[in-house]
Amino acid sequence: MDFSFIIGWYEKHSLAVNQSLIALLLGLPLLRFFCHWLSKNLGKRLSAQSVMLLTKGINYTGTVLVVMFVLWEFGLNPATLLGAAGIAGVAIGFASQTSLSNLISGIFLIWERPFQIGDVIEVDAHFGFVHSIDLLSVTLRTFDNKLVRIPNEILIKSTFINRTRFPIRKLDLKIGVSYDSDPAKVVRVLKEIASKNPYSLDEPAPLIIFSGFGDSSLDFVFGVWFANPDELKLRNSILQEVKERFDKEGIGFPFPSRSLYPGSPSAPFPVQIVEGKPQAN
Amino acid sequence: MDSDSKKDIFRVWRPFQLGEGKMFHCQLSSLHLWVVRNEGEWRIALDHRDDDCGGIRIIEDAEAPESLDWRRFIVGDDGNALQLQPLMPDRPVIVRPEEPITMVSGRKTTFFVGVPVFIRVFAGKNALCELPSEIMSNSWFGTPIQGELCYSFHTKGRRSAQQLSPQSNRAVCPIEIRNESGQDLNFERICLRAPYLSIYQGIERLWNGMVRVTRHREQRLGDIEYVEGPPSFDGASSRLGTQREAPEKSILFKTFDNFNLNLPRL
Numbered sequence: 001m002d003f004s005f006i007i008g009w010y011e012k013h014s015l016a017v018n019q020s021l022i023a024l025l026l027g028l029p030l031l032r033f034f035c036h037w038l039s040k041n042l043g044k045r046l047s048a049q050s051v052m053l054l055t056k057g058i059n060y061t062g063t064v065l066v067v068m069f070v071l072w073e074f075g076l077n078p079a080t081l082l083g084a085a086g087i088a089g090v091a092i093g094f095a096s097q098t099s100l101s102n103l104i105s106g107i108f109l110i111w112e113r114p115f116q117i118g119d120v121i122e123v124d125a126h127f128g129f130v131h132s133i134d135l136l137s138v139t140l141r142t143f144d145n146k147l148v149r150i151p152n153e154i155l156i157k158s159t160f161i162n163r164t165r166f167p168i169r170k171l172d173l174k175i176g177v178s179y180d181s182d183p184a185k186v187v188r189v190l191k192e193i194a195s196k197n198p199y200s201l202d203e204p205a206p207l208i209i210f211s212g213f214g215d216s217s218l219d220f221v222f223g224v225w226f227a228n229p230d231e232l233k234l235r236n237s238i239l240q241e242v243k244e245r246f247d248k249e250g251i252g253f254p255f256p257s258r259s260l261y262p263g264s265p266s267a268p269f270p271v272q273i274v275e276g277k278p279q280a281n
Numbered sequence: 282m283d284s285d286s287k288k289d290i291f292r293v294w295r296p297f298q299l300g301e302g303k304m305f306h307c308q309l310s311s312l313h314l315w316v317v318r319n320e321g322e323w324r325i326a327l328d329h330r331d332d333d334c335g336g337i338r339i340i341e342d343a344e345a346p347e348s349l350d351w352r353r354f355i356v357g358d359d360g361n362a363l364q365l366q367p368l369m370p371d372r373p374v375i376v377r378p379e380e381p382i383t384m385v386s387g388r389k390t391t392f393f394v395g396v397p398v399f400i401r402v403f404a405g406k407n408a409l410c411e412l413p414s415e416i417m418s419n420s421w422f423g424t425p426i427q428g429e430l431c432y433s434f435h436t437k438g439r440r441s442a443q444q445l446s447p448q449s450n451r452a453v454c455p456i457e458i459r460n461e462s463g464q465d466l467n468f469e470r471i472c473l474r475a476p477y478l479s480i481y482q483g484i485e486r487l488w489n490g491m492v493r494v495t496r497h498r499e500q501r502l503g504d505i506e507y508v509e510g511p512p513s514f515d516g517a518s519s520r521l522g523t524q525r526e527a528p529e530k531s532i533l534f535k536t537f538d539n540f541n542l543n544l545p546r547l
Contacts, residue, residue: 167428168421195418202433203375203420203470227419227430 016073023066023073031062048117052132053110098153099136105152106135115162122161123150163228168201170225171234175242176217178252183210183218189249190222193241199234201225216254290449291482293339294521296364305363306343308332309400309450312414314365315345316402321358323404326351329416352410359405367398367452367487368522369475370413373431375420377470378438384466389459393444394436395451396475398487398522414450422472431472442514447485452522454478454489455512462496477507480522483515 010017035055042051110133115121119130121140128142138155140148163169177186187208194206207223222242226234246253299305305316311331317324326349376394384390397415401408420433439445445453454473460466471494478489491508507528511517 166426167430168425197418198416199419201421202418203422204425225421227421230419 013074016075020070020073023069027066027069028063031059031066034062035059052117098151102136102152105156106133106137108156109133109138109152114160115165119165120163122163123155123158126150168204168225168227169231170204170207170223171231171238173222173224173239173242174211175220175222176214176254177220177246178254179216179218181218181251183220185249186210186218186220186251189245189251190220190242193238193245194222194224197224197234197238197241199226199230199237201227216257290447290485293365293449294367294482296362299361299363301361304343304345306340306345307365308338309414310397310448312400312412312450314400314402314412315343315349316363317345318361318363318404321355323354323356323363323409324351325354325402325410327412354404354407354409356404356407356409359407362403362405364403366401366403366522367450367480368401368411369396369452369478369480369489369525370399370417370432371411371476371525373422373429374417374473374475375422375431375433375470376473377433377435378468379435380438381467381469382438384458384460384468386460386463386465389457390440391455391457392436393439393442394454394456394473395445395448396454396473396478396489397434398450398452398480400450401522432475442486445486449487452478452480452487452489453514455491455514457491457493459493459495461498463498466496474507474528476525477528479509479520479524481511481517482519482521483511483517486515486517487521488512488514488517 035058038058039051039055042054046054115130115133117130117133120128121130123140126140126142126148128140128146128148131139131141131147135152137149137151140150142148175186175190187210190208191206194200195202200206201224204225206225207221209221209223211219211221213219224234224238243253293307293309297305299316299318301318301320303318305314307314311329313328313330315326326345328349374396376396397413397417400412400414402410402412415434417432417434420431422429422431437444442453442455456471456473458466473492478492481488481490488511490510491512493506493508495504497504511520
């Protein structure tokens with residue numbers, strides 16, 4: 001095999017080749033190392049999202065500069081390249097409208113900051129921690145440790161809930177008690193349960209509402225405020241305490257029941273016993 | 282040995298020598314603490330129960346119930362000295378008087394508030410863990426959008442230290458309030474920066490340094506000063522527990538940021 005052409009070309013462009021190789025082999029790893037160092041050292045001062053945006057911005061810009069330097073070394077004019085990229089961009093843009101839409105949505109999401117990395121959000125049926133916010137998509141880590149990729153366009157168009165945007169939240173429990181219970185006593189007992197539970201905030205005060213007369217129960221809403229990290233501890237402990245305390249106070253949880261009337265609501269359902277066996281008329 | 286130490290409530294804060302394989306059990310108010318020393322390691326368990334003994338019970342060479350959750354600490358062979366150190370809670374504490382208090386203008390008074398302490402357990406020179414001596418409620422100081430997680434408890438708002446019963450697990454914080462606002466001062470709660478406070482030993486009680494609050498004219502919040510050093514009550518002198526954080530220097534900033542006399546509608 002004749003390598004003379006390659007050797008000749010190398011001898012002619014040896015400086016450009018060597019400089020390009022140095023730029024690619026040293027510049028790109030150094031850039032990655034610098035971004036890693038930056039994310040490690042800024043982690044305590046900035047939010048995870050800011051660090052991610054900063055390091056990604058530096059990484060993308062640095063990579064583009066290194067590539068442009070290599071092309072320039074081989075005699076390609078960056079201005080011509082950018083012009084060509086512009087024309088190519090229009091063509092590619094038409095061909096990939098969805099990606100472009102996601103990209104623009106991503107920029108809006110980054111600008112608007114409705115959530116940050118680590119927040120717990122709910123989008124359609126998906127529910128989990130925000131794992132990363134990229135230009136085309138947002139990834140969630142669900143509570144059963146799955147990764148869900150959601151295109152940015154969907155997030156811009158649809159409604160989502162950020163559960164951890166604010167530091168405290170309210171847990172609303174719907175509680176039904178039997179009709180023979182004293183509503184005032186139920187309210188008093190619920191207040192005491194909330195005040196003794198260490199995860200329930202006493203300020204803002206718990207909200208207890210006698211919400212109505214259900215089919216088989218007196219219905220209450222028991223709203224307890226908590227700090228975000230205590231959600232599971234509160235949910236587990238307060239339900240157990242409600243059950244234990246209601247049992248102790250003689251407040252019953254009714255089973256769904258239905259009354260049947262044979263025509264007149266005030267008269268009892270007539271039952272006739274024939275030879276020891278009950279028979280309905 | 283079982284000692285009912287209402288007479289010497291400070292005994293629990295002095296070092297104990299714990300032999301190999303021996304168990305130490307102490308009860309402070311409602312907190313039960315068990316410590317066992319084995320070869321190069323210490324095991325600690327705690328339980329908060331309803332049987333408040335109102336003081337301290339110390340049982341050396343005790344037996345522990347089986348239901349406890351133990352934690353093991355590997356510290357090497359660093360002596361057999363066990364020491365408990367009191368220190369203030371790791372978050373601000375919201376103190377609520379049992380009844381709302383109104384102070385007329387131009388008056389000054391001092392409230393004595395017993396704050397439940399945390400306990401730092403030392404094995405030799407190694408700090409093993411910190412435990413709350415009482416379970417306090419969580420509370421939020423601020424708006425639902427921004428604020429700070431605090432502990433909270435109710436106080437009778439005594440105006441004489443003698444009215445407080447000596448409790449081994451509570452440090453009495455004297456809070457001096459001056460109303461120079463020209464109008465009545467009503468308050469329902471006080472947010473006390475507990476991490477700024479040190480603990481001192483008096484003759485009968487544990488003490489914090491004095492906290493002075495002044496409400497001036499046209500000021501919704503009060504100026505606050507955390508006085509360093511023991512208060513001039515009950516012969517308080519030696520420091521048992523150091524503050525967790527140094528108070529910020531800017532008193533004016535700190536006042537607005539950290540202390541609130543919650544003023545109900547008149």
